[in-house]
Amino acid sequence: MTVLRFDKVSKQYPGGHVALADVDFAVEAGEMLFVTGHSGAGKSTLLKLIQLAERPSRGAVVFGERNLLKVRGGRIAHHRRNVGVVYQNHQLLMDRSVAENVALPLVLRGMKRGEIGKRVRSILDRLGLAARERALPSQLSAGEQQRIGIARAVIAEPAMLIADEPTGNLDPTLSAEIMALFASLPERGTSVLVASHDLGLVKRMRKRVLVLDHGKLVDDISPEDLADE
């Protein structure tokens, strides 16, 4: 089952800069893949189109069965609840505790307080952060903050998780740990799309890789081809 489809998607920003040009690809349910390319290749724009932070200039982004062009007003927020996002700089709310940060997607979905508490404790336990439940993000290490960001992104079991350079600030050991965590998500039915310019890391993961160059999708490498390389 296809979760996400880009049909000849182009994005041109005001001023004329073309960030994406005729990009075509599809992501299946439970698939993990990478998007890679140099800085300015269009990785972040691609993620923004999925989140509906931007709209394409041409073509269609189809999420599930819905063309995102037709998603407007209050439905935008509704769509975003179905896409978990992990950022390089974590984007945690610094004046709220670890548990409150992780609970946000469930609060936004209108879940009962008691049930939110159960889910938060469960996921923090899974990620080895149960003891830090009441800590503020500023009291955590970079690796712990990133794990909190991931916990927040996946707690509501979104159909898709997207991550923008999630290991950018982490050392190799922590990066591998975070990637292993991502790799475990498809088993639970969540598709994972990771944007990274770290080719070494991407190759080690042996997953499908989309290569962007100046906004064009120049290669779509399967895990098997990657293994051959």
Added chain:
Amino acid sequence: MSERTPKLHSSRFGAWLDHHGYSIVASLGRLLRKPWATLLTVGVMAVALALPLGLWVVLGNMARLGGEVRQSRDIAIFLKQDIDVAKAQAIAETLRGRSDVAKVELVTPPQALEQLRARPDLAAAIDALGAEQAQAALPSVLRVGPRGDELLLADSLKTLPEAERVQHDAVWRQRLDAWLRFGGRAVLVLAALLGLGALLVVGNTVRLDIQSRREEIGVLQLLGASDGFVRRPFLYLGAWYGLAAGALALGVLTAAWAALRQPLADLAAEYGSSFALRGLDPVSAICVLVGAGLLGWLGAGFVTGHYLRQTRPVER
């Protein structure tokens, strides 16, 4: 693909109430964490509210005073000096027979002298002049209560051959009415201008708060926060500002009322009046608080609405 929702049971209304509760407490907390900035904003708003409110209260008191004056619609006829009491009684009797006259009261020179003696500022002068001489100088006076149009009656009474002078303060009262009408309109205009000012003050304060929390709002939006979810804490923030400003404005007015009430009552007593300064009644005070809260809510609503429109993805 069907949208995946948490498998646990959810209560949207309960969560909505939860977030309202959280927004109310959190926005109040934000105000209290910045006491000086809050005090400045609330102070400016309170002045903007207190000015028209104060004028409104003053006008209300003036209208009440005018009402008391209006109630004394009597027309005073000062009879000629050579008209004796018997003749004056006869004229009074004739007037009582007229359809446009409700009542006639005769004040004879001895009665007038007694009334003048009752006034402490004149008693000494009368004693110095001599009671007989003072009485001789006083004419008989007819106080005529009108039935219907008092202006027509006053004009008619002026034609009486026995009348030396007819006193009627209609022109003064008409002028007072005109001033009160003008004052009422001026208060409305001032209230509209200063209310707009208060709205802009709240709007600007909330705008600054939004700017300082842009990242947090951005994160919430990308996590799927609805416009209502983002807007709610700011709306409560605006309402708190408005409520606090309304309460401060009421406090200022009450203090002014307490300071002026007694001296004004003393002044009125000197003129033989029991006029007392009135402040805002409880219902009006509650209306002021609710109105000020709504004003704050509205100002915050405009600004957050504008911000949220700006952050929506551009349609192609």
